Amino acid sequence: MGKRSGVTAEYATPEADRVPFAQKLAYGMGAFVNNTLAAAIGGMLIILNLGFGMNPALVGLASALPRVTDALTDPLMGFISDHTRSRWGRRRPYIFVGAILSGVFFAVLWMMPTGKSEMFYFWYFLIGSTIFYLGYTIFATPWVALGYELTPDYNERTRLMGVQNFIGQLAYIVSPWFLWIMTHKPWFSTPVEGARSLALAIGAVAIVIGIMPAIFLRERFVAAPIAAPVNVSGTTRPQESMWDIVTRNTTLFFKGFATTIKSGPFRRLCVATFLVFNGFIMISSFQSYVIIYYVFGGNQERGAEYAGYAGTIGAISTFGVIFLVTWLATRIGKRKAFYFSTGVSMVGYALKWFCYDPTRPWLVLLPAPLMAFGLGGLFTLMGSMIADVVDVDELETHERREGMFGSIFWWVVKVGMAAALAMGGFLLNATGFDVALGSQQTSQALFLLRLSDVLVPFITSGIAIWTIAGYPITEEKAHDVRRALEARRTAAGTQPVTSP
Template sequence: MSQTVHFTTRPEDRISISQKTAYAIGMLVNNTQAAALPAMMIILNLGLGVDVMLVGLIGFIPRIFDAVSDPMVGYISDNVRTRWGRRRPFIFVGALAAGLIFALMWQLPDGYSETFYFWVFMAASILFFLAYTIFATPFVAFGYEMTPDYHERTRLQAFANTVGQLAWLGVPWFYAIMANENLFRDKVHGARTLAIAVGIFIAVLGVVPAIFCREKFASFPKVRARKTFSQEMVDFFKGIAVTFKCKPFVKLCAATFLVFNGFQLGISFSLYIMIFYLFNGDDGNAGKLNGWFGMLTSLCTLGVIPLTAWISTKIGKRSTFLITISLSIVGYALKWFGYNPEHPYWLLFAAPLVAFGTGSLFTLMGSMIADVCDYDELKTKQRREGVFGAIYWWMVKVGMALAGLLTGILLKVSGFDETLGNAQSQETLLMLRVFDIGIPLATSLIAIFIIATYDITENRAHQIRLELESRRGKVGENSGELKQAAD
């Protein structure tokens, strides 16, 4: 086999544990916002009686606003200069606003029409996603620029995603908590109370990276003079077009879109399968199994994340992706045998392998996009982490929105009818299992073929860095120690 070239990390490129911890707390808040809303949306259907198609629209339409707000906030945070930096003011304000809105949006009164709940929650969702964007887009960009080192980027993403994974330990229990009759009058009451707790959590911990992290490119010079609003808009849309022409970035977006949103769409059916197929309409037992499956997947993910980082330093990020996503495909296939009404907890055997997909994806992608930002600077002479991060996460969120919309559509296609309760047809229950397993399996396979052609290797990334440092006048005799090791 050919040799793989490895470069050691310079001491000055290491990120201190305090900075990693502050950033990781922000990742926990970021993941909580991403996970909590979809986990609680089922209450609109099973608690307030809103039709599944309308719930799907609530999940989809606010993402249309993200199509503008995400890259716009990224563009602004790339180009703004304040005494507090480019990213930190947005993170601070976004965390407070998102926490407040999330707590309020679930305080829906009893006894109103389906139309009322639809429009009120739709408006609240749009406001929440705007606040979430103000926090998340600069926060993600912050992580891309904290170190220029190929491997330290992966270590940072691994550390942050390990802490962020704690959100996925708790969120699978949300339905069991909201449906607990010993704690709340009903599921709607449970959602109201839980939303307040989640909102406080987002607001209090979300400001931590804004207060304690320090920006590397806070004073990075602009390459153009002050322009009018219309000129800025022209530059903004030109920048978006240039970003989509960056082939390595487009491949990362496509792979993430397929892997993560295939996973999200699949698990949208899991709770329905547990309630109506495994437990014959028993909310309590279904909620417990859903909690155990989610928690076990998250616990395994905590192990997968550092393992992914370690493997990537040995064989590279691309090869690591191909291995870990292949293992997750095996996990999805095992779920078919795990959905057994006589032995419902067999489903847990699939969790460790499924975790390889969810655990490795954002650890590798966050690090790889940071490499792409260097590649882009070499081409454009601009630091555009905000735009890259915004478009990347916009693709993720659009996929999540499509997952929400398709969930409603595919539930209709399957013949699911909430008024039938546990009398759903066998054909409906079969279709739900096919959607749950087949969709993420197929999308992951396509993603593997896409990343197989990704070409920013460790050696290429190192050469790009040297060229950038030479351009900035920062390269010296100690430009990096080279160590070669055989595969």
């Protein structure tokens, strides 16, 4: 047989392991809903200040506190989903119900009455968004876990994640227009009216599109091995008190959580994601400051225009990146594809030092397509690689924990993002930048702004590559694990059962 990057051609994807394109689209619809809701609740926060007159500090507090609850409920929902047994599967019932709850709660969240006090709006939004995030978790955590089990094939997993990432990116083409929609005078008399109408539309989209993965997809592991089942119908073991049930499941939850984070390959994926994503997030605002105050000498209109051009080029380039990285990963392996995509983004970050030039402002557009490789490649590859880790975990523990792995991974992303945004503010202050100075920023402040804008994501991305260098699951290893699992399932008579 011929060779392909050191792996024999016997690893070509069997037809039985391929996910039909229509089903990939159905799974990708979940990504569109997931990203739209996440972008909308952040992008519409400004209406609390512009429309309801809330103090920006209270707005920040009301939006941050529910994230604490969200971070706690994600792993819990992952555990519940992994241990559910129903005729419809482990994931689909929650996806269906969660999509409906998310859409309804999001719409209600923005139906605040006018003429109330600032503290009324604070508590309304705080309690309402906490409830919304609960519905959002019920939808998102099982949806993520479902993607890990749709195919057992090493390369088909990458193709699946490429499609879902591509469709999910469409949300970020639409979401930048939310503020314009809410404040467009010919449509709405006030921003509050615009927010209410937009929330109703987003809620409807979340419900109609969000239930599609539950309707059109089927689970492979309806009867997956677990330590102790939690029956969705509510039946329990004979002669067990409620306290016994709570105690047993609490013990299982913490045991599963501990086992998951002990996985060395999984920790490497979490650390690499934390570094690449949050290195970018930490200095996400620096690029605009550099373009406005260094390239255009404080001209906010011109600087914002070019920053917008660069952002649009980056967003459009991400679609091409997803295609390329997906194809590349099936040729040279996921680890090497990560080296490539992250390495190209590092080149883009480095080019900013030379291309952000006051004498040639058009050069600010050149690094954008290269930087798009960072996040575009990251979220195409990570989901596929975590699915491989789940198989290794099953081989070692005799349990399947897609929900727990997915929830902890995204918990790391959320907590890291909050920390990165906070650290970014401190770093901005440390540069000496003072918005009150306008175009009269000191040369040292501008130098440190530029240096941070380049070095922070460059260094974190480089460390991420070093981290993934020790990731042990190659294509050959993944196929060995699969063969061992299938042999064990056959011997035990527990081959995957597809949900109805």
